[in-house]
Amino acid sequence: MFFALLYVASASQDRVTINNDVSTGGIGAWRIAETGQPWLDDAQGELSSIVRDDTWVGSNADNGRPVASRSPGVVAASVPASFVAQRILGQDDFSPVPQAATAALLTAAAVTLLFLALRTRLGHARALLAAVAFGCATPVWSVAANALWPHTLTVLGVTGMAWASSQRRWALAGLFGGVALWGRLHTTLIVAAVGVGVSAYRRQVRPVVMIGALSLLALSLASAWSLWVYGSWLPSGGYGANPLDRAVNSSYRTAEGGFLTNFAGFLVSPGFGLLVWTPALLICMPALVRGWRECPDWAKSLVFGGVVYTLFQVRINTFTGGQGFYGYRHGLELLVCLTPCIAFSLHRAGRWARAILPPLLALQFAVIALGSVFDGGFVGRERAWSANAFVLIVREAPVTGILAVLIATGVWLAWRSASVQNWFAADVSAPQDLVRSRSD
Structure with a gap:
């Protein structure tokens, strides 16, 4: 409930400032809720007045009619909220509010699922602290919960896979993997890594079969959606080409300077760098390495999947991911894939990391x-x-810099006064997932 209220209250509801990637998805959802069809024009061929000059407009291959050119999940996810706004609340004019509220609620659900996954090995308080750090001190809040990006769905899908895997519910893990696929097709790499990795660790075929079967079912539904909207079976939706083909297509090759430059930008560019916006990740890496052997197989499989996904992402697209958002977006999948192993390994953090991590997270927040x-x-x-x-914000309004310092100081002092340093304590109880596996 806390995350739902926080995210809904802060979600971007201004049509003027939201990114055209985001607004295109909202326009497509609004038209489906309004007319029952994905077309952006009327019977006379006139474009709807809600279509902006910067809207990504594609066409259906069968009838040539214009449609919103976005991935299936980004459009489909906010259709219910748009329907409620029109048919129940009586809203006639297009509004980004239903889409923003959908993003906020889906991301709140994702953080809750992460908490439930972490609680299988951590105490309630430690799992909650890790979930709060993930949901409030990273661009999960400023991007995934702020507007309905593809990453809203991938974060939900991957956290759902983490929770379902921690409960040994492999079919459910496959369905959550399918949610991620509806957001970004190449999260197939993460889904496959979890299925294959868990099966290899456990020497059981059931996980990979169940995860594979249910994620393929979700993929087939995405193909059906693409056929309806775009007249093509390709589940890549409005992108027009399967992302797996982009690696060999020069128009989608990496940023200026090649793969290494793109990868460097992904990590350390001032505007979009993963380690610039979430430097706590770097502080946690030594603990993750030391605690690696103690992490559950599903969490380690997520790490492998996140790394492979990221390398492929850097190969097929520029590190910036466009503009009109705060922080980074292309690093969110790697962030969520690393989080469980980091949380499970923090008791291995050294003295310096234990001292620096709380104020650093407070500053990130x-x-x-x-x-x-x-x-x-x-x-x-x-x-x-x-x-x-x-x-840039601080330069335009220096008072925001002072406010940031006050917020960071307040959060750090609250941390110290609450005596939550036991966040770094070693686990003393047998992990629930291991207890269940031993009883099988």
């Missing part, structure tokens, strides 16, 4: 909170190596 609540300071692709959104 302050920076992310300001960008999530107040839209602005967005960095464009051309300034990815020379600008940072938070710095």
Whole structure:
């Protein structure tokens, strides 16, 4: 409930400022809820007045009619909320509010699923702290919960896979993997890594069969959606080509300078760098390495899947991911894949990491909170190596810098006064997933 209220209250509801990727998905969902069809024009061929100049408009291969060019899940996810807004609340004019509320609620569900997955090995308080850090001190809040990006669905799908795998519910893990596929097709790599990895670790065929079968079912439904909307069986939706083909298509090759430059930008560019916005990840890496052997097989499989997915992502697309959002978006899948193993390994953190991690997370929280609540300071692709959104906000309004310091200090002091340093304590109880596996 806390995350749902927080995310709904801070979600981007201004049609002027939201990214055209996001607005296109909302427009497509609104038209389906309004007419029962995905077409953006009327019977006379006139485009709907809600279509913006920057809307990504594609066409159906069978009848040539214009449609919103986005991945299936981004459009489909907010159709129910758009239907409620029109048919129940009586809203006639297009609004991004239903889409924003959908993103907020789906991301709140994702953080809850992560908490439930972590609680299988951690105590309630430690699992909750890790979930709060994940949901409030990273771009999960400023991107996935702020507007309905494909990452809203991939974060939900991967956290759902984590929870279902921790419960040994492999069919459910496959369905959640399918949710991720509806958001970004190449999350297939993460889904496959979990299925194959868990089966290999346990020397059981059931996990990979169940995960594979149910995720393929979800993929077939995405293909059916694409056939209806775009006149093509390709489940890549409005992108027009299977993402697996982009690696050999020069128009989708990596950013200027090649793969290494793109990968460096993904990690450390001031505008979109994973380690710039979430430096706590770097602090946690030594603990993860030391605690690796103690992590459950599903969590380790997620790490493998996240790394492979990221390498492929860097290969097929530029690290910036466009503009009109605060933080990074292409690193969210790797972030969620790393989080369970990091949380399970924090008791292996050294003295220096234990001292620096709480204030660093407090600072991350302050920076992310300001960008999530107040839209602005967005960095464009051309300034990815020379600008940072938070710095731009502080330059425009120096009082926000003071506010960030006060927030970070307050969170850190609350941490110290609450005596939650046992977050780094060693596990003393047998993990629930291991107890169940021994009883099988």
